[in-house]
Amino acid sequence: MDTALDHPTVQGRAEPGHGNGSAASRDGGVLYLSIAETLARSIRSGAMRRGERVPSVRELARQHGVSLSTATQAYRSLEDARLIEARPRSGYFVAARPRSLPEPDTSRPPAVSTRVDRSALTAEVMRIAEDPGYLSFGAACPAASLFDETKLRRAVARSVQRHRQTLAEYRVGPGHEAVRRAIARHALRLGSVIDPQQLLVTNGCLEAIVLCLRAVTRPGDVVALESPTYFGFFEILEQLHLRALEIPTHPRTGMALDALQLAFDTHAVKAVLTVPTLSNPLGASMPLAERRRLARMAAQRGIPVIEDVIYNDLSEQDDRRRSVHSFDEGGNVMLCGSFTKTLAPGIRLGWMAAGRWHAQVQRMKAATSGGQSTVLELAMAELLGQTGIESGYRRLRATIAARVDEAREIVAQSFPRGTRVTDPPGGFILWAEFPEGVDTLELWRRCLDERICFAPGNMFSASDRFGRFARFGVGGRWDDAQRAALRRIGELATRMLAGGGRAGAADA
Known part of the structure; x- marks a missing residue:
């Protein structure tokens, strides 16, 4: 059975020409994907029901002010994703969706902290x-076939060619300025405005989280986190001799903030470690109002929130890509991310903005792992700056x-x-x-x-x-x-x- 991956559109085939080229010039030349994503959200939300007829190609083109070829590409993309189906001489219809399945309930973890x-x-x-x-x-890793390996290889090759002298240099520091500027621009997609000078480049997202925890906790301290949550977090807590306080978590809306507030009142919580967007393993995404509330709770208590945004760009919901950090006004949210799930799995670079703990974390980073490969940093800067990333x-x-x-x-x-x-x-x-x-x-x-x-x-x-x-x-x-x-x-x-x-x- 074919999947969207097997279709040449998804493998990177360029959109056909449009005569005047205006549609191709918008959003990196892939306007049809924007139209398809808008329709996909309507279908997945139930606004368009299975068996319902969707607009004809001509109607869709007129509604969005695009060419017929652009509208056709949008429908092909939706067919690949099995969201619509073509019926001979009848047009396009919403396809039968996977049958409705009940979801797990909100988790009910123990109300005490636990040694890991x-x-x-x-x-x-x-x-x-x-x-x-x-x-x-078993693994939550994307396959190499999901990415444009040629683009990645060329970016690394160009970086080696242009900056080959850095291969013989031993560099330390927060990361090359070019990649920190590129990450700061990327953070705007999350609603976060970050001074590039306040960013640190790390060896993956997990190193960023480890540094954050080391900066704000001591052995024996209690860290609140979702339940269930990524097993790698428990590995980190075990290594740092920290105690886990698991907070009830709903599979759609994420961590229950009323329960977190109770935890603040009854336990000496020293930090909150959270993945508000597409948490692992639940795939939960915290509503925007709750993200604002979490930032406010952190400010009121002075408790650091360590926010992992590694999956934000995979969210189908625009508002759920916005970070808790974007609501933080006092430097209480420590933002950690990488591009291993979305852009370049093999370039194991992470990043962090540690807020009011920036200087402390920067010293720890220098003392433990120093710097990264400048060649890879500059390759990542190029990838982040290329058109068509969206x-x-x-x-x-x-x-x-x-x-x-x-x-x-x-x-x-x-x-x-x-x-x-x-x-x-x-x-x-x-x-x-x-x-x-x-x-x-x-x-x-x-x-x-x-x-x-x-x-x-x-x-x-x-x-x-x-x-x-x-x-x-x-x-x-x-x-x-x-x-x-x-x-x-x-x-x-x-x-x-x-x-x-x-x-x-x-x-x-």
Whole structure:
């Protein structure tokens, strides 16, 4: 079955000419993607229902003031994403969407802080997830095929050619000025106005988070964070000897701020670590009003909020890309990000704006890892400054949205009755809750026998409250073998639920 990834439009085919070229000159020459994304939001929100007729190509062109070829490209993009379908001699209609599935409820973590120890399970799962001999849903990483490798290679090659002398130089400092200016411009997309002099370039987003935590906590301190949350955060807390206080989190709206306020009142919370946009693994996105409220809560208490914005550019909702940092007026929000999920996974550069802790974090950065590769910094500066970057994000969002929709349909068809699964507004992660009777750690072990891997739910909490949950990443390889593997996970879970004992290869 074709996916949006397989279509030449998504692989980077240029939009056909428009005679006067006016449409092609807007937004990097990919106006059709802007039109397609607007219609996609209407379809996914339910404003346009399945089976409903959409405007004809001619009507769409007239509504948006574009050429017929631009309107046609927009509809092709929506067809690739399986959002509309063409019917002979009838026109275009909203396609049948994946069947409605219930979502998990708001989490209910323990109301006490917990010492973290999840390293053994995490290390084993991630080792297997990276093994090419497995059909894996274990990692939350995008495949190389989702990116324009030629563009990345050329940017790095030009940087080496133009700045080859830097390969023989040992540099330290906050990062090359060119890349810090480029990151500051990128931050405007998040609503954040940052002086480039207040930015630090890091070795990935996780280093930025580690530096922030080291600056504002001491061993034994309590850090509040979403529940469930990214297992890498627990690894960091364990290494820094910090205690995790998990806050109830809704799969659509994110961290419950009333519960966070109660935590402030009853615990000596020293920092909040949060992913307000497309949190991992829930895919939750905090409403704009709640982001403003969180910034206000941080200011009132003087408690630092460490905000991870690594997924913001994958959000299908414009307002949910805005950072909590954009509402911060006192330097209490520490902003951390990178481009490993959206632009250049292999250029492992992160960045941070540490607010009122900037000087302290800069000293720590210099003392621990020094500087980065200037050649890679300048390559990233070029990539961030190229025209068409927004159209690249749109292509990526459209491709992974089609995958997520298809994966949810497989869950609906193949997983046990009563399974709940998230419906994230962007990103490539699904969080599933199985019915009582399914232990996902045991399911994981059974899947390993068939060379299939996913991430069991207990990786994403310092407690054992997510033993019936699992995370599935669909950003990597996606083909018929992967689809069959996802169906097989559902079959094995169904057998487990039925008490059918250990499923073997003969049951396939």
